[in-house]
Amino acid sequence: MHELHVQHERRFETNRFVYPVLSRRSRGLSLGVNLNPDKVCNFDCIYCQVDRTRQSETRFVEIQPLLTELDDMLSLVASGEIYETAKFKATPKELRRLNDMAFSGDGEPTTYRNFDEIIEKCAELKRRHGLDDVKMVLITNASMFHRPHVERGLRILDENNGEIWAKLEAGTEDYFKLVDRTPIPFQRILDNITAAAKVRPLVIQSLFMRVAGEPPSEAELAAFCDRLCEITAAGGRLKLVQVYTVARRPAEEFVAPLSDAEVDAIVSLVEGRTGIPAEAFYGSQG
Numbered sequence: 001m002h003e004l005h006v007q008h009e010r011r012f013e014t015n016r017f018v019y020p021v022l023s024r025r026s027r028g029l030s031l032g033v034n035l036n037p038d039k040v041c042n043f044d045c046i047y048c049q050v051d052r053t054r055q056s057e058t059r060f061v062e063i064q065p066l067l068t069e070l071d072d073m074l075s076l077v078a079s080g081e082i083y084e085t086a087k088f089k090a091t092p093k094e095l096r097r098l099n100d101m102a103f104s105g106d107g108e109p110t111t112y113r114n115f116d117e118i119i120e121k122c123a124e125l126k127r128r129h130g131l132d133d134v135k136m137v138l139i140t141n142a143s144m145f146h147r148p149h150v151e152r153g154l155r156i157l158d159e160n161n162g163e164i165w166a167k168l169e170a171g172t173e174d175y176f177k178l179v180d181r182t183p184i185p186f187q188r189i190l191d192n193i194t195a196a197a198k199v200r201p202l203v204i205q206s207l208f209m210r211v212a213g214e215p216p217s218e219a220e221l222a223a224f225c226d227r228l229c230e231i232t233a234a235g236g237r238l239k240l241v242q243v244y245t246v247a248r249r250p251a252e253e254f255v256a257p258l259s260d261a262e263v264d265a266i267v268s269l270v271e272g273r274t275g276i277p278a279e280a281f282y283g284s285q286g
Helices: 002-013 063-078 115-128 148-158 173-180 186-199 218-233 260-274
Strands: 018-023 028-034 098-104 135-140 162-167 202-207 238-244 278-281
Touching: 002 018, 002 063, 018 063, 018 098, 028 063, 063 098, 063 115, 098 115, 115 135, 115 148, 135 148, 148 162, 148 186, 162 186, 173 186, 186 202, 186 218, 218 238, 218 260, 238 260, 260 278
Parallel strands: 028 098, 098 135, 135 162, 162 202, 202 238, 238 278
Antiparallel strands: 018 028
């Protein structure tokens, strides 16, 4: 039986593109699909946990190996065999469910030039396994939504129980530049989120932290709420704001997590000022 465990473990520990994660945020198992193995990202967030000082062994997405890994993982999860492995055998009964396949990884997934093609092929695999109820979650900074191939990919997600988790964690251009360190204008992100939310309801992901010992100011948080209100006033639908903080070692030493009470206060502020449901995720949670 031990050898069986080892064989199962090897089936995903050596994967280059698809990895299983027990996610309390999704309340079950999530299959991560990494479309940026080269670690290239158009943001350079101060809290990012990806080590960009070391080059990845895998530089490009290879579509067929990725699909083979995903097919194998879907079989392993659907059969329940994954819970025989050392990594997942202690999984609580209520979390022994496949909630989603999540497109994220070591960079911004929508920068992948064949984004629409890979979304379509992954959706086909999901259907082949009879997993229509399993979500396809795109975790994104929303910077590329205006590109035609990304728009096509988003439509394919819509047709396959998709959900978009769009990053928005600033209310002003200055704070956006401080946290996300990108030449992309803040207004481009706001416009993209608004346009996408007019087509389907979005989840907003917002990570707040202490920067050089200081939490986001009251003025910055008020401006953040104003941006959310502007999106909804323009016809965008936002179904949830996930408010979370640093849970792993960040890129910069001057970044630290907020306390649970500080996270709760932001949740209350968002709900009170915008009317959008908000949920807290603390520094101790994955």
